[in-house]
Amino acid sequence: MTSITLTRDLHLPDDLRVARALSAPHLGPHLLFFSGGSALNGISRQLKRYTYNSIHLITPFDSGGSSQILREAFDMPAVGDLRSRLMALADESVLGQPDVYALFTHRLARDGLQDDLAAEVAEMRVGQHPLIRAVARPMRSLIQSLLQSFATKAPAAFDYRNASIGNLILAGGYLSNDRALEPVLFLMSKMVDVRGTVRAVIDANLQLGVDLEDGTRIIGQRLLSGKELAPITSPVARLFLSDGQDEIPAAQFPLPARNERFIARSDLICFPPGSLFSSVVANLLPSGVGRAIAARKVPKVYLPSLGEDPEALGLSLSDQVGALLAPLERDAGDGAELLTHVICDVSRSEAECEAASATHGIPCIRLSLTGDKLDRYDAQKVCDLLVSLA
Incomplete structure (x- = not known):
């Protein structure tokens, strides 16, 4: 060579x-x-x-952790590594969107009760959770709509333990954009002012x-x-x-x-x-x-x-x-x-x-x-x- x-x-x-x-x-x-x-x-x-x-x-081929739960529920690519890299490249300064960053990096309790964890996500979806209330409008409304898209199609037995809220938002965006990753990756990049470009290889x-x-x-x-x-x-x-x-x-x-x-x-x-x-x-x-x-x-x-x-x-x-x-x-x-x-x-x-x-x-x-x-x-x-x- x-x-x-x-x-x-x-x-x-x-x-x-x-x-x-x-x-x-x-x-x-x-x-x-x-x-x-x-x-x-x-x-x-x-x-x-x-x-x-x-x-x-x-x-997008990860088959472990909370990404696997989403893959099984929605027949979708893995989003955990994509979300993780978006957050690593996000502007975490006061000039960026620190409240959105905090929401996207939040994980539900690993050992919580399913009903309690589902209720916590529901609070975010309707705008009552402290993490979502901290996000300014109109971005708050947009995030709520993505969580609603996720919730509408989530199976009743969905396992919320240790779920990343950022992953749930990405899943909602994937489902509401004709099952395509690129639109929601672009949107999330803008939300947290990502300093680079993150895309799934396929x-x-x-x-x-x-x-x-x-x-x-x-x-x-x-x-x-x-x-x-x-x-x-x-x-x-x-x-x-x-x-x-x-x-x-x-x-x-x-x-x-x-x-x-x-x-x-x-x-x-x-x-x-x-x-x-x-x-x-x-x-x-x-x-x-x-x-x-x-x-x-x-x-x-x-x-x-x-x-x-x-x-x-x-x-x-x-x-x-x-x-x-x-x-x-x-x-x-x-x-x-x-x-x-x-x-x-x-x-x-x-x-x-x-x-x-x-x-x-x-x-x-x-x-x-x-x-x-x-x-x-x-x-x-x-x-x-x-x-x-x-």
């Missing part, structure tokens, strides 16, 4: 570029991320200081499936992630899209044209830290993603996760890079320029980086990217680096 040559020194962030972004974030670079989950949220909160133009293509109610090396087939993200259930005991051999029963060819679910346009105007493409398969590789499965990435001649950076990732069981850094490239190469063909750099923290051994570089023909660079917590990237260091490269 041929990689582009970067003229900037990766060992030292470009102070001028960083200073320019910090002074005028509305003119900041278009950094595009393929991600999901919460691993990138800390970096996203820092990123909005540098640019209001970041683009986040998020997996708007489809699908599951993730994996074949493990021991021959086991698993359908459902929650069975793979090792967070709610026991982790996998055999390495992942292949990831695919599923209808919940069988594998679905990627060609049946092409990358939407609007997301292709986002990729086409990106200044940098980042495959960020997060659960390797369910948060990162999952976004690369739809048809057309690889071709769109190959067509854009910008830096394309992989930042592998720090710490333990149950999904990457038994995989070396080189194996992880291979897993990232596999769906892209199936889509774009061999020889396409899909990744230009792997950037690791210095905690990753030099030998492992050299092996990954030798196997895939991609520069693998070790930098000091952590702070006090060695299992997490320092958000400012990562932002400085990415802005310098863009």
Whole structure:
């Protein structure tokens, strides 16, 4: 694989570029991320200081937590990761909409009684709850209408425990906009003044499936992630899209044209830290993603996760890079320029980086990217680096 040559020194962030972004974030670079989950949220909160133009293509295939309750009730894509990223990029200052932010990030009690929890949502719907009363009109009326759309179609036995109010509002918007995510994501972005763009990589109610090396087939993200259930005991051999029963060819679910346009105007493409398969590789499965990435001649950076990732069981850094490239190469063909750099923290051994570089023909660079917590990237260091490269 041929990689582009970067003229900037990766060992030292470009102070001028960083200073320019910090002074005028509305003119900041278009950094595009393929991600999901919460691993990138800390970096996203820092990123909005540098640019209001970041683009986040998020997996809608989560099958755990309150997102799964909504999926089962309404036959809809998962919205939890989308809501989480919207909130990470929201303007939390007094100049934004802090009352709306508080409402969207509120969760119902995990161990509350169903009748009590349903009554709390009903109070919000009719404008009596303190959180909804704190929101100024006309936004309050709009939110109430979205909650009403949710309530009208919610099954009588809907499980409200630990439900995110933001997720319920997104579900109401999805249901009231002809079962489409983009209109309600756009609306919520405006409500909390999101400093970037957040979209589902595709708007489809699908599951993730994996074949493990021991021959086991698993359908459902929650069975793979090792967070709610026991982790996998055999390495992942292949990831695919599923209808919940069988594998679905990627060609049946092409990358939407609007997301292709986002990729086409990106200044940098980042495959960020997060659960390797369910948060990162999952976004690369739809048809057309690889071709769109190959067509854009910008830096394309992989930042592998720090710490333990149950999904990457038994995989070396080189194996992880291979897993990232596999769906892209199936889509774009061999020889396409899909990744230009792997950037690791210095905690990753030099030998492992050299092996990954030798196997895939991609520069693998070790930098000091952590702070006090060695299992997490320092958000400012990562932002400085990415802005310098863009």
